[in-house]
Amino acid sequence: MDVGEGSSKNVTESSEIPTIQVGHTLLLRLPSNEIKTLRLEKDSSISLGKFGSFFSNELVGQPYGLSYNIVDKKLKVLPPKTLQEVEDTDATNELISDGQAVQPLKTDEIEKLKKSGVAAEEIIKMQIEQHANFSLKTEYSKEKYKKRKEAKFSKSFSVVVPTLFNVCEYWFNKDSSRLRDIRIDSLSQILNLASIRPGGRYLAVDDASGIVVAGILERLGGRGRLITICDVESPPAYPCVTHMNFKKETTALLSSLNWATADEEYTPIVPPSEPASGKYRSDAQKSRMNKRKMLNTALNKTREELFAGEFDGLIVASQYEPFEILEKLTAYLAGSASIVVHGPNVQIVTNLQARLREIPTYLAPAVSEPWLRRYQILPMRTHPMMNTSGSGGFILHTIKVYDDPKASSVVAHRLKVKKARVESDMSTTPTPSLQDSSEPPVVESKPVDIKVSSCEE
Amino acid sequence: MWSTARTVAEGDLVIVWLTRDVIQPLVITSGKELNTKFGYYRHEDLIGVPYGSKIGSRNGKGFIHLLRPTPELWTLALPHRTQILYLADIAFVTSWLDIKPGSRVIEAGTGSGSFSHSTARTIGPTGHLWSYEFHETRASKAKEEFTRHGMSDTVTLTHRNVCKDGFTVTDTVDAVFLDLPAPWEAIPHAKTALRKDRITRICCFSPCMEQVQRTVTALNDAGFTEITMYESLIRPHQVETLDSLPSIRVANVQLKESEARREAKRLRQIASAHRDGLTSSSSGGGKRKRGDDTTPITDLQQPKAENSTLEVAEDRIPEKRMKTEQEENVEISNSQTPLSKAEDIVIAVDSITPNDSSSSESHQPINVSKAFPEVRGHTSYLTFAVLLPPNYIPSTTTSAAVTSTEATPEVDTTTS
Numbered sequence: 001m002d003v004g005e006g007s008s009k010n011v012t013e014s015s016e017i018p019t020i021q022v023g024h025t026l027l028l029r030l031p032s033n034e035i036k037t038l039r040l041e042k043d044s045s046i047s048l049g050k051f052g053s054f055f056s057n058e059l060v061g062q063p064y065g066l067s068y069n070i071v072d073k074k075l076k077v078l079p080p081k082t083l084q085e086v087e088d089t090d091a092t093n094e095l096i097s098d099g100q101a102v103q104p105l106k107t108d109e110i111e112k113l114k115k116s117g118v119a120a121e122e123i124i125k126m127q128i129e130q131h132a133n134f135s136l137k138t139e140y141s142k143e144k145y146k147k148r149k150e151a152k153f154s155k156s157f158s159v160v161v162p163t164l165f166n167v168c169e170y171w172f173n174k175d176s177s178r179l180r181d182i183r184i185d186s187l188s189q190i191l192n193l194a195s196i197r198p199g200g201r202y203l204a205v206d207d208a209s210g211i212v213v214a215g216i217l218e219r220l221g222g223r224g225r226l227i228t229i230c231d232v233e234s235p236p237a238y239p240c241v242t243h244m245n246f247k248k249e250t251t252a253l254l255s256s257l258n259w260a261t262a263d264e265e266y267t268p269i270v271p272p273s274e275p276a277s278g279k280y281r282s283d284a285q286k287s288r289m290n291k292r293k294m295l296n297t298a299l300n301k302t303r304e305e306l307f308a309g310e311f312d313g314l315i316v317a318s319q320y321e322p323f324e325i326l327e328k329l330t331a332y333l334a335g336s337a338s339i340v341v342h343g344p345n346v347q348i349v350t351n352l353q354a355r356l357r358e359i360p361t362y363l364a365p366a367v368s369e370p371w372l373r374r375y376q377i378l379p380m381r382t383h384p385m386m387n388t389s390g391s392g393g394f395i396l397h398t399i400k401v402y403d404d405p406k407a408s409s410v411v412a413h414r415l416k417v418k419k420a421r422v423e424s425d426m427s428t429t430p431t432p433s434l435q436d437s438s439e440p441p442v443v444e445s446k447p448v449d450i451k452v453s454s455c456e457e
Numbered sequence: 458m459w460s461t462a463r464t465v466a467e468g469d470l471v472i473v474w475l476t477r478d479v480i481q482p483l484v485i486t487s488g489k490e491l492n493t494k495f496g497y498y499r500h501e502d503l504i505g506v507p508y509g510s511k512i513g514s515r516n517g518k519g520f521i522h523l524l525r526p527t528p529e530l531w532t533l534a535l536p537h538r539t540q541i542l543y544l545a546d547i548a549f550v551t552s553w554l555d556i557k558p559g560s561r562v563i564e565a566g567t568g569s570g571s572f573s574h575s576t577a578r579t580i581g582p583t584g585h586l587w588s589y590e591f592h593e594t595r596a597s598k599a600k601e602e603f604t605r606h607g608m609s610d611t612v613t614l615t616h617r618n619v620c621k622d623g624f625t626v627t628d629t630v631d632a633v634f635l636d637l638p639a640p641w642e643a644i645p646h647a648k649t650a651l652r653k654d655r656i657t658r659i660c661c662f663s664p665c666m667e668q669v670q671r672t673v674t675a676l677n678d679a680g681f682t683e684i685t686m687y688e689s690l691i692r693p694h695q696v697e698t699l700d701s702l703p704s705i706r707v708a709n710v711q712l713k714e715s716e717a718r719r720e721a722k723r724l725r726q727i728a729s730a731h732r733d734g735l736t737s738s739s740s741g742g743g744k745r746k747r748g749d750d751t752t753p754i755t756d757l758q759q760p761k762a763e764n765s766t767l768e769v770a771e772d773r774i775p776e777k778r779m780k781t782e783q784e785e786n787v788e789i790s791n792s793q794t795p796l797s798k799a800e801d802i803v804i805a806v807d808s809i810t811p812n813d814s815s816s817s818e819s820h821q822p823i824n825v826s827k828a829f830p831e832v833r834g835h836t837s838y839l840t841f842a843v844l845l846p847p848n849y850i851p852s853t854t855t856s857a858a859v860t861s862t863e864a865t866p867e868v869d870t871t872t873s
């Protein structure tokens with residue numbers, strides 16, 4: 001038994017610490033809990049509106065995930081916020097009536113204070129001091145009040161770490177329809193079901209802003225291959241990938257074909273990469289032609305790669321008819337490859353399942369729905385969030401298998417035996433049907449299906 | 458980890474898929490046989506066959522599918538030593554903890570190795586997993602299994618009670634996953650094991666809310682922040698193909714038909730009783746004779762009642778298409794003759810039934826789905842938190858973090 005340090009010696013030494021760099025696309029969480037996204041430029045000023053502005057260089061070289069206060073356009077790291085125990089008191093809202101004017105400090109006066117450079121904490125303190133009913137509030141309510149005011153006046157922000165989780169959550173909260181309802185739990189399940197691993201080779205159809213592509217590239221970690229099929233002429237913009245701030249070697253694994261260039265029958269029409277005269281008119285033309293040549297070669301290589309097949313998995317999150325996509329791409333998958341299809345509507349996924357289960361190439365297609373619930377975690381105030389996402393879409397998972405029409409099912413076998421028995425009962429002569437191998441099996445590939453339907457009932 | 462070759466070889470671990478509910482692991486060993494209720498198979502016959510193949514049994518009693526193992530299939534096929542983690546939780550935890558190729562992860566306890574296999578796959582050969590199990594037999598079984606699955610380089614398994622003795626590494630890992638009865642006891646040790654040069658993450662997996670509360674307090678005391686909690690489940694759906702839904706028009710026609718039949722029977726009975734009264738009272742059973750119906754109805758009330766019933770019936774189905782309407786008219790015109798026979802009515806109604814259903818266009822089969830009646834309703838609460846790199850954070854009186862390292866320099870504002 002291995003005790004002690006284990007095989008930590010096998011571990012490659014401390015990879016470089018990921019830090020914020022010029023050119024990264026950042027997600028900044030504001031006190032209001034809104035997220036602002038921006039590309040970090042050198043020597044510029046970043047404005048967060050009423051939450052202040054600061055010099056961009058302040059962030060360069062910082063690790064992701066810290067919170068800052070803005071003081072004179074400079075950043076001061078904030079200590080992490082810990083949970084504060086709230087003392088329970090007898091206070092209730094019994095004597096607090098709605099609509100009563102309790103705050104003598106007026107908006108314009110607060111604005112004046114802000115302009116004169118009074119710190120947020122000071123303003124909040126003043127507001128509390130002048131609040132008519134503050135002392136009547138429960139401790140919970142007091143804390144809520146302070147928090148609300150902080151969200152309004154404090155000049156601070158934090159840099160969201162660009163993990164797959166955070167990037168997916170940001171996009172999902174911003175516009176779930178652009179992600180085709182791929183919530184982070186859905187995405188996690190998709191990536192696991194497709195068994196994405198470093199070194200694997202995958203196909204994907206991603207009309208979900210590139211969140212699937214981002215997930216696959218992240219899990220490949222710079223080793224393996226990803227070919228996506230898209231519906232645009234030039235390589236598609238996968239905006240989610242931008243937020244991951246991947247290194248070059250990570251994104252280099254991705255190549256894209258479109259529904260025309262992914263067609264084996266089709267010969268892509270490409271502009272000539274050699275001058276008609278056989279001579280370059282200028283250096284500019286030469287470099288243009290060389291560029292074209294490289295693109296054409298790359299395109300042909302990707303096509304050949306796709307057509308050679310033996311990919312380890314396929315993920316589809318597309319607006320196009322999924323059955324057609326599978327019909328087209330399943331041929332390029334290796335045996336036992338996982339196929340995962342996500343869709344925002346149960347009907348589409350359901351219809352796909354009904355069609356796939358008739359085809360022996362698809363093993364046991366199953367439909368499932370991810371379900372997620374987040375909780376508020378506060379001392380004595382733990383409960384599920386009052387508002388939550390209603391749907392993360394629907395997932396179909398199946399495995400590509402090679403059918404063998406000669407492999408008869410147990411049902412066919414029973415029918416055969418029964419038939420033979422009945423026949424031998426009727427006539428004393430032995431029936432040849434049991435041994436007759438030329439006789440086609442009565443039922444093909446049914447027992448699994450039967451099993452499937454029986455366990456679904 | 459497992460074979461990535463196209464075909465099955467001697468010594469490979471394969472997943473034998475019998476049905477959706479019967480999935481078992483198998484190590485290919487020449488000379489051995491596999492006996493199932495779906496026939497028997499010789500291991501030799503499986504060597505050289507491509508992964509994903511359907512194999513017919515030698516005795517024709519069925520077939521199997523030979524699949525390449527994945528952590529997800531392994532989770533369905535593995536021998537249970539403990540309650541295991543399933544896809545929904547494993548996948549979600551992997552994402553939240555930012556486990557990816559190259560990650561260094563701690564897991565305690567190992568249990569049946571469901572999470573270990575998934576993590577080993579995801580971190581790949583450049584990552585490392587330290588797995589701890591306090592139950593000696595389970596630990597040695599898991600160790601054997603990891604070796605057999607070619608995971609020894611990626612996974613270090615240690616038999617140890619981490620709550621008492623802590624972990625074997627310091628300032629090393631990116632993420633800690635605690636699936637322990639009392640995770641709060643291991644949290645200070647986890648903090649020691651987590652690396653301090655970057656943001657790191659922890660997840661505690663507990664089925665009970667009381668455990669969560671103690672965990673949250675321990676995390677807070679140890680200086681973890683952004684404490685949050687989730688529940689993640691999968692609702693499996695069953696898909697059925699329905700042969701279109703029954704139409705109320707069919708029900709309507711059937712009801713009319715049975716109503717008319719009942720009415721006809723009543724009329725026959727009245728007629729028969731009437732005739733019996735006229736002739737003799739001793740013709741028992743005579744009322745059932747067919748010939749009876751030929752007797753003209755003399756009771757004046759009968760035709761009236763008949764008319765009104767049919768008029769109501771017509772009112773109920775105003776949206777019928779032309780074709781059926783015409784038939785209806787035939788029917789009605791038949792019945793409108795006050796002296797029509799009861800039998801005619803029955804025939805008329807009968808005749809519209811087949812036409813009605815054949816003219817209905819909505820005869821498309823439809824695929825429907827619904828969640829299974831009984832599903833997994835709870836696995837565990839997933840409590841997450843992050844540990845910020847202490848070297849970058851100014852020490853404060855509020856954070857109990859042991860940042861006794863030099864007075865935090867204000868590097869943050871002076872970094873170029």
